[in-house]
Amino acid sequence: MNAFDRLGNQLEGRGRTILYGLAAVVALTALAGLWSWWSGQRADEARRALGHAIEIAEARVEPSPASGTTVPGxxxxxxxRERAQKAFEEFQNVAAKYPDPYREKARYFAAVNLLPLDRNRGLSELEALAKNAGTETVSWAKFALAQAREADGQYDQASALYSELAKQSDEFVPHDTVNLRLAAIYERQGKKNEAADIIFQIVESARKAKDQNGKPLPESPTVREAAQKLQSLDPARSAQLPPEPPASNLPF
Known part of the structure; x- marks a missing residue:
């Protein structure tokens, strides 16, 4: 008879139940600790794998790099095309090996890199993600689809997707970026006034925005691009914009 059973006999009946119950709790706690450790290790591994795949997707293209110009390693x-192929394969490996959220992020990046290799297949994968994925990935997939439709001259489909993203409460894709693309489509469709209205609103809202101390916020690159675009598209509307934030409020 082991010590655990002897102590159980001393406590009798209910005592034995309590002891075994406590033993079960201890065992479950140990298992939970092991699971937490393993999950943490697995998550770190998944992040590294996804990061490596992204590094490949963003690697430089150098047809014939001059000697000494490439950083060692x-x-x-x-x-x-070769970069896209390698990136696609790496993202596919991540999606096959790890669970969500890494899996669906890898599927998104794989689909984007598949576009120059097999456009129809890449678009199909983006459409699937746009319908069934986490909120962030759905937004990314819709934006990528909108850009692809815009590039293909399918302006009605692209503008519908951009409009949908612009109405979302979240900003996984910044609204200013989405609206600037929507304005570009309207301009191509000959809807100059609609395009100018959208761009005017982007810049006006940004220039009226204040920080917690009531000071104007610095303009983002997207807002500056929008202001320049409005100046060329409709100088009269551009002249109605609030003035730019003073230079003293701009970051150094």
Missing amino acids: AITFPTE
């Missing part, structure tokens, strides 16, 4: 590719 840096990843480079002779063509964009």
Whole structure:
């Protein structure tokens, strides 16, 4: 008879139940600790794998790099197609090996890199993600789809997706970025006034925004791009904009 059973006999009946119950709790706690450790290790591994795949997707394309111009150990590719192919394979590996959220993020990046390799297949994968994925990935997939439709001249489909993203309460894709693309489509469709209205609103809202101390916020690159676009598209509307934030409020 082991010590655990002897102590159980001393406590009798209910005492034995309590002891075994406590033993179960201890065992479950130990298992939970092991699971937490394993999950943490697995998550770190998944993040590293996803980061490596992103590094490949963003690698420089150097058809024939001059001697001494490439950083030692840096990843480079002779063509964009070869880079896309390698990135697609790496993201596919991540999606096959790890669970969500890493899986669906990898699927998104794989689909984007598949576009120059097999456009129809890449679009199909983005459409699937836009319908069934986490909120963030859904937004990314819709924006990528909108850009692809815009590039293909399918302006009605693209504008519908951009409009949908612009109405979302979240900003996984910044609203200013989305609206600027929507304005570009309207301009191509000959809807100059609609395009000018959207761009005017982007810049006006940004220039009227204040920080917690009541000071004007610095303009983002997107807002500056919008202001320049409005100046060329409709100088009269541009002249109605609030003035730019003073230079003293701009970050150094």
